[in-house]
Structures are given as C-alpha cells and as structure tokens.
Amino acid sequence: MSGIEKRKLRHLRISLEEEVETDISTGFKDVHLIHRALPEIDLDEVSLNACFLGKKLAAPLVISAITGGTEEAKIINAVLAEVAEEKQIGISVGSQRIAVDQPETVPTFRVVREKAPTTFVIANVGTPQLSLGWGTEEVQTCIDMVEADALALHMNPLQEAVQVDGDTGYRGVYAKIKELSREVSTPIIMKETGAGIAWEDAVKMQKAGASGIEISGVGGTSWSAVEYHIAKEVGKKEMEYLGQALWNWGIPTAISVIETSNKTNLEIIASGGLRTGVEVVKSIALGASLGGMAKPFLEKAVEGREVLSDHIDHILREIKVVMFLVGAKNVHELGNVPVVVLGRTAEWLKRRGFDVAEYVTRV
Structure with a gap:
C-alpha cells in the first residue's frame, strides 16, 4: 500500500472516529430568516429545482468531496453516487492525484x-499539483475519468502546512489557473477545504476564469485537526503542535458566503459545517446557489444506502418546509427573502465594509 493510500485511509478513519470539528461556529446561528404568517403559497407549490453551471438539479444540494483511491473508498463512493443519482443532486469525488500516480x-x-450516469459530477484536482508540474493533460485525465460536468481545483494551504510532508508550494498557482481556464472546456470551481474564501481571493479567482467557488468555511471538519491526529499517531511533535494551534483557523462559512457573493458573479456552493436543511436555506438566502455537505453524508454512507437516502430525504423535506415558511416557492425567490444578520457575524462583516442592513429590507 502506497503512502497516499495509507494517508487517505487515515483521513477516513480519523474523520469518523476522532474529534475533528472546529470550536468556532459557521456563523449561521447569527443569520435569521423572517417567518411569514401569510406565506401566500401552498407547501405543495414549493419547488426545490436548482441550476448550477448550466446543469439542472432536483434540489440545491451537493455531496461535497470525500474520498477515493482505496477499496474502502470505492465502496463509500458507490453508495454516495447511487443516492446522488436517485435524488438528482450533485456529487464531487475526492482528490484524484492518486489515480494519476497509480492508475490501478x-x-x-x-x-x-x-x-450516477446522469447527475452533476465534479472532478477534483489539488492546486499544489499545479505548482508541481501538472498541466492540461493530467487535469483532463481527471475530468475524463469521471466524465465530469465541472472541475474543482481544491486549495488547501492550511492542511498542507500542518501535514507531515505536505506540499506547500503555491507560487505560480494563479497563472496555472488562468492557463487551465483557457485550455479546459469544463467549468472550473475553486474549492477551499475548511478555511473559507475571502472576497479578495474570490475576485482573483473570477479574473482567472473560474465559474464557481466552493466555500468550505470554518464551522465543520477542521483539516488542521485531522492532521493533528495523524501527527500524534506518527510521533511528529512539531506538526502535532501546529495542527492544534491552527485548529480553528479560517473564515466562518456564513461570512465567506456573504463576502464572496457580494463581490463576484461566481456561482457559489456553501459548504463547511452545514448539517441541516435550515442552513442550506440560509446559505441560498445569503447568495449561494447550492449547499454542500461531506461528513454528515460520509457518516450515513458507511451505515448503508438506505440510511443515507433517508437522511437526505429529511434534509430535502426540511428545505422545502423552510422555503414555505419564508414564502419562497422556488430557489430564485429564496435568494431575495429578507434576512437579519446579528452578532459576531454582523460585526465581522461591518468591519470588512459590508452593510448587513441591506439584507433586512429585501422583498
């Protein structure tokens, strides 16, 4: 078994068995939707249909990148994909670096x-590979491998910096993204991995040719925490210290959604600590196109297809009911409902120059 395979197995095991959640919340507790006592629609009228990068989905939900590269991962991916196809929601594969290095x-x-032959599938390549020499050929191989509708280029500087033998070369990545956006016809999604995206970086991503972003902000799984546990297991004290010190590093998800949606025209997947349908609805009301989840779906997938299917049904029902309660009969209308942003989230945004009062007066 290769070193990458061992690391992927460790990531799965630690994510499921150890404490890896951040101590800082997503910020969605500071986001309040306005209840409508007279919603003026019937619950049965509410449509969850969504569109992302030109692809139609039955609901504004995506299974965010989880795994790949091992036999255990294949079993999990099969379950995730079967349910994604059944529900007609999006699904992203895990990092495909190992598949290029080890074709087996x-x-x-x-x-x-x-x-999942018909639903929205996202390929996944790490930006560190771009700085290490990957070009259009390797990236296209990953796209073709899963006949992807979009390509995620994941950015994980925090994880790599606290990872034993991590790839920390990021110089020149921006130019490589621009090059890929010209040479690859598949839409590009720039994806963080747990630390969120600031508006300044989102603007650069849009200029580089990206079509979308996946926030993956603070509030859910901390990859610094995951790497902390790995460093502890293998006796790397310095990396163990770093992982613990940077456990909560990054931008909370709700804040990142507001920042990036206000400063760009990118289509946004809100992920990072989303656990409920209510949070998906809040994300879309703040400017996202879809909500994404990883760990909640991983936990259910290992229990079996029916457990995962039932769990997603609960989330979809919750989304529908909350849309009804705010008077939105479709996802487009949801993006215009009034929202009250309070607390730490409002304070952060005000300090960053955003007027949260604008969300209150929307009609």
Whole structure:
C-alpha cells in the first residue's frame, strides 16, 4: 500500500472516529430568516429545482468531496453516487492525484459516474499539483475519468502546512489557473477545504476564469485537526503542535458566503459545517446557489444506502418546509427573502465594509 493510500485511509478513519470539528461556529446561528404568517403559497407549490453551471438539479444540494483511491473508498463512493443519482443532486469525488500516480486506483473514482450516469459530477484536482508540474493533460485525465460536468481545483494551504510532508508550494498557482481556464472546456470551481474564501481571493479567482467557488468555511471538519491526529499517531511533535494551534483557523462559512457573493458573479456552493436543511436555506438566502455537505453524508454512507437516502430525504423535506415558511416557492425567490444578520457575524462583516442592513429590507 502506497503512502497516499495509507494517508487517505487515515483521513477516513480519523474523520469518523476522532474529534475533528472546529470550536468556532459557521456563523449561521447569527443569520435569521423572517417567518411569514401569510406565506401566500401552498407547501405543495414549493419547488426545490436548482441550476448550477448550466446543469439542472432536483434540489440545491451537493455531496461535497470525500474520498477515493482505496477499496474502502470505492465502496463509500458507490453508495454516495447511487443516492446522488436517485435524488438528482450533485456529487464531487475526492482528490484524484492518486489515480494519476497509480492508475490501478482509477475504478475507485470511476465508480461515481458508473453509479450516477446522469447527475452533476465534479472532478477534483489539488492546486499544489499545479505548482508541481501538472498541466492540461493530467487535469483532463481527471475530468475524463469521471466524465465530469465541472472541475474543482481544491486549495488547501492550511492542511498542507500542518501535514507531515505536505506540499506547500503555491507560487505560480494563479497563472496555472488562468492557463487551465483557457485550455479546459469544463467549468472550473475553486474549492477551499475548511478555511473559507475571502472576497479578495474570490475576485482573483473570477479574473482567472473560474465559474464557481466552493466555500468550505470554518464551522465543520477542521483539516488542521485531522492532521493533528495523524501527527500524534506518527510521533511528529512539531506538526502535532501546529495542527492544534491552527485548529480553528479560517473564515466562518456564513461570512465567506456573504463576502464572496457580494463581490463576484461566481456561482457559489456553501459548504463547511452545514448539517441541516435550515442552513442550506440560509446559505441560498445569503447568495449561494447550492449547499454542500461531506461528513454528515460520509457518516450515513458507511451505515448503508438506505440510511443515507433517508437522511437526505429529511434534509430535502426540511428545505422545502423552510422555503414555505419564508414564502419562497422556488430557489430564485429564496435568494431575495429578507434576512437579519446579528452578532459576531454582523460585526465581522461591518468591519470588512459590508452593510448587513441591506439584507433586512429585501422583498
């Protein structure tokens, strides 16, 4: 078993068995939707249909990147993909670096498209690979591997910096993104991995040619925490210290959604600590197109297909009911409902130059 395979297995095990959540919240507790006593629509009228990067989905939900590269991952990916196809929601594969380096692992990713032949599938390449020499050929291989509708270029400087033997070369990545956006016809989504995206970086991503972003902000799984546990297991004291020190580093998800949606025209997947349908609705009301979840779906997938399917049904029902309660009969209307932003989230945004009062007066 290669070093990458061992690391991927450790990531899965630690994510499921250890405490890896941040101590800082997503910020959604500071976000309040306005209840409508006279919603003027019937619950049955509410449509969850969504569109992302030109692809139609049955609901504004995506299974965010989780895994790939091992036999255990193949089983999990098959379950995730079957349910994504059943519900017609989006799904992203885990980092495909291992499949390029070790072609025998391709089936652990390919299974996603095999089990989800018609729904929205996102390929996944790490930006550190771009600085290490990957170009259009390798990236296109990853896209073709899963017949992807979009390509996620994941950015994980925090994780790499606290990872034992992490890849921390980020110089020149921006130019490589611009190059890929010209040479690859598949839409590009710039994706963080737990630390969120500031508006300044989102603007650069849009200028580089990205079509969308996935926030993956603070409030859910901390990859610094995951790497802390790995460093502890292998006896790397310095990296263990770093992982603990940077456990809560980054931008809370709700804040990142507001910042990036106000400063760009990018289509946004809100992820990072989302656990409920209410939070998905809040995300869309703040400017996102879709809500994304990873760990909640991983936990259910290991219990079996029916458990995962039932869990997603609960989330979709919750989204529908909350849309009804705010008087939004479709996702487009949801993006215009009034929202009250209070507390630490409002204070952060005000200090960053955003007028949260504008959300209150929307009609």
